Amino acid sequence: MSVNSKTLSTKIEEIFLGILRFFILITLGISLVGAGIFAYQGMKGSTARPLEYTSLQQPVTADAFIEDLKHDEQEKSTKDVPSADERSESSSKRVKPLEMQLDRQVATISEFLSTYDSSLNNAVAFKQGRREEAYELANSKSEVDLVAYAKGQADFFDKVFKDKNTIATVRQRVTQNSEYLGEFFKKTLAYYPDNIRAQRKAKEDFEAEERQRVIQEQAQATMWYYVAGGMFAAFLLVSLVLVLIKIERNLRVRTQGV
Structure with a gap:
């Protein structure tokens, strides 16, 4: 058992x-x-x-701006113009291509304003403002990038200020509101740099998110x-x-x- x-x-x-x-x-x-x-x-x-963020400095086209103008969308833009402390190193030979693009901008705008019996108050100050924008917003301070930025802005001005529909629209609204020409001019000047700033901000935000990730x-x-x-x-x-x-x-x- x-x-x-x-x-x-x-x-x-x-x-x-x-x-x-x-x-x-x-x-x-x-x-x-x-x-x-x-x-x-x-x-x-x-x-x-x-x-890596690869979408910086996309071409800013005038088509969207003109389309906004047709629909009379009221937008107010502000811009922060940097100081010109770093300009002393630029010789006249080095900045010549940049000056050519700035002169293009002045010529295009002067031609546009002349159709309304108006003109730039200070062409020299206007060029200086666009030059400082180029130094602030170009991909780098190299001549190639500075000229590329200024050329992009000059092309934008050509498309907007020489567009027949835009000229007709502005002329019509100026007859209704004498201050509209100044408002349109400020809005047009701000559009290109504001888009570049927005692209740069998007790049910075993307890179910050990537670092956090x-x-x-x-x-x-x-x-x-x-x-x-x-x-x-x-x-x-x-x-x-x-x-x-x-x-x-x-x-x-x-x-x-x-």
Whole structure:
């Protein structure tokens, strides 16, 4: 009776140990796979880099401005003109192409205003203002970028101030409101630099968001490394338990054999 009871107890114990070993093996597999997955996530996060913004200095076209004018949308724009402290290094030979584009702007605007028996109050001050805008808003202070900005603005002025529909619209509204010509002139001058500023602001916002994203991903990568380390430690611990169980069973078999 006692032998049968001992045999039954041994079988139950073996069944229990078998089930325990099965769950231990599953736990080992999950721990090892999880450690690999979280380690991979940590590697991805730790190598995160900000994306490059490639949309700066898109061409500012006059079509949208003219369309706004047709619908008589009243917009007020302000601009912040920078100081001219950095102009002393520019020789007359170096800035000649820039001056040519500024002269284009003055000529186009003077021609437009002359149709309304008006003129620029101070052409020199006007050129200085556009020159300072170029130094502020061009991609760099190199001659190529300064001229590119001034040329873009000159092309914009050509399209707006020489557009027949625009001239007719302005003439009609000037007859209704004598102050409209000044309002239109200020609005037109502000449109091009304001669009460039908006593009630059979009670039700065994008880069700030990217920097924040990278910081968050790198911080999260550290957490993934901790989780992966914890799961690998669990793998080692469970492996040790499995080895101890195996040793215990072998010793039990040998004891019973004796």
